[in-house]
Amino acid sequence: MEISEEWSEQLSNYSPFRIPEDEAAATEPLFRLAMSDEDLQEEGCTHVFTDVSEDDMPRIEVYRAGSDWLFAVAPQKEASVCCRMRATEDFRQVRFSVENGDFRFAVNNAAMLTYAFASAASGTLEMHAAVVVRNGLGYLFLGKSGTGKSTHARLWQEAFPESWLLNDDNPILRIADEQQADGTSRRVVRVYGSPWSGKTPCYKNQSAPVGGIVKLTQAPRNEARRLRLPEAYAYMLSSASGLKIDPTMMDTLYKTIVEMIETVPLYGLECLPDTDAARVCASAVTPQS
Amino acid sequence: MRAKKGFKLRPLGDEFILVGESLEQINFNKMLTLNETAAYLWQHVSDGRSFDAETLADLLTEEYEVTREQALADSQKTIDTWRNEGIIE
Numbered sequence: 001m002e003i004s005e006e007w008s009e010q011l012s013n014y015s016p017f018r019i020p021e022d023e024a025a026a027t028e029p030l031f032r033l034a035m036s037d038e039d040l041q042e043e044g045c046t047h048v049f050t051d052v053s054e055d056d057m058p059r060i061e062v063y064r065a066g067s068d069w070l071f072a073v074a075p076q077k078e079a080s081v082c083c084r085m086r087a088t089e090d091f092r093q094v095r096f097s098v099e100n101g102d103f104r105f106a107v108n109n110a111a112m113l114t115y116a117f118a119s120a121a122s123g124t125l126e127m128h129a130a131v132v133v134r135n136g137l138g139y140l141f142l143g144k145s146g147t148g149k150s151t152h153a154r155l156w157q158e159a160f161p162e163s164w165l166l167n168d169d170n171p172i173l174r175i176a177d178e179q180q181a182d183g184t185s186r187r188v189v190r191v192y193g194s195p196w197s198g199k200t201p202c203y204k205n206q207s208a209p210v211g212g213i214v215k216l217t218q219a220p221r222n223e224a225r226r227l228r229l230p231e232a233y234a235y236m237l238s239s240a241s242g243l244k245i246d247p248t249m250m251d252t253l254y255k256t257i258v259e260m261i262e263t264v265p266l267y268g269l270e271c272l273p274d275t276d277a278a279r280v281c282a283s284a285v286t287p288q289s
Numbered sequence: 290m291r292a293k294k295g296f297k298l299r300p301l302g303d304e305f306i307l308v309g310e311s312l313e314q315i316n317f318n319k320m321l322t323l324n325e326t327a328a329y330l331w332q333h334v335s336d337g338r339s340f341d342a343e344t345l346a347d348l349l350t351e352e353y354e355v356t357r358e359q360a361l362a363d364s365q366k367t368i369d370t371w372r373n374e375g376i377i378e
Binding site: 048049229230233234238244245250254258 | 297299301302306308311312318
């Protein structure tokens with residue numbers, strides 16, 4: 001993504017991820033996102049469906065325009081549209097417009113959606129989760145909005161001063177071959193920070209191999225258990241960004257998630273908002289602690 | 290009975306899951322776990338053909354060592370489950 005100087009201050013969340021120009025020129029980008037003055041109105045397009053996953057999450061109207069996708073994004077369920085984007089079928093070329101003036105919201109939403117959809121087709125997941133890193137391993141906390149993902153991440157940092165927050169809302173997960181110290185190669189699930197982190201400004205260009213993924217549920221006790229594969233799959237699928245109606249994307253999402261849940265352990269944690277929850281969780285996901 | 294459109298059967302470990310991955314099932318937010326036998330039956334009716342307990346019992350006796358009586362009972366149970374889950378109509 002190319003960002004002009006005058007906007008870079010408003011988009012400082014992207015600065016840690018900036019790469020040198022010569023390096024950028026030598027790399028084929030995953031997608032190109034451009035702000036457009038063109039008419040990206042939905043007239044003449046076919047409305048496909050409305051995506052409102054949770055009440056306080058953005059509302060996304062999805063349209064088709066020939067083979068192109070058109071999205072109209074509103075910050076909440078009842079709000080008016082603040083960003084429109086038109087993407088090629090493979091999400092590699094995307095134009096977006098800023099409606100009603102909130103430039104920052106429009107850019108971040110367009111970039112996040114485009115990244116999610118373009119990367120979902122290539123074996124990478126954009127997750128709705130908070131992540132802490134402890135002793136070199138990343139732990140993801142999943143759950144619906146309001147479950148206490150951020151709170152649980154903060155409780156880990158209180159219980160274990162050596163742990164730190166990698167991302168509070170939108171980390172990236174990827175599975176790939178990695179060379180080990182002994183020279184062999186194996187599949188590793190790695191979690192990355194991103195330029196998007198919900199309400200917490202935590203934009204870290206760092207990564208860690210995943211130690212475990214934990215689905216949180218509020219309860220009057222602290223108790224962790226290992227999840228069976230179908231449960232693990234369901235929670236991963238509902239926490240990963242993807243277009244449910246795009247069969248190619250869903251095939252890739254399925255393959256990626258299955259490989260990940262066969263590689264890293266998933267747990268369910270019933271928990272209270274206290275530091276004991278962090279300790280119970282940590283002793284389940286880190287067997288030697 | 291007929292299978293509703295828009296469900297996708299996917300293998301997962303030694304089981305199968307049925308997910309609503311389509312516009313028709315965009316609001317189906319559940320995910321069903323099917324064992325190998327149920328998945329075998331679903332595969333044969335997922336094209337939307339009309340079926341009843343007799344149809345499923347035929348499929349079961351063709352594939353498995355099971356009495357007609359047992360197959361019919363299992364088929365009726367499967368149909369009840371599927372109807373309760375809202376994947377057939």
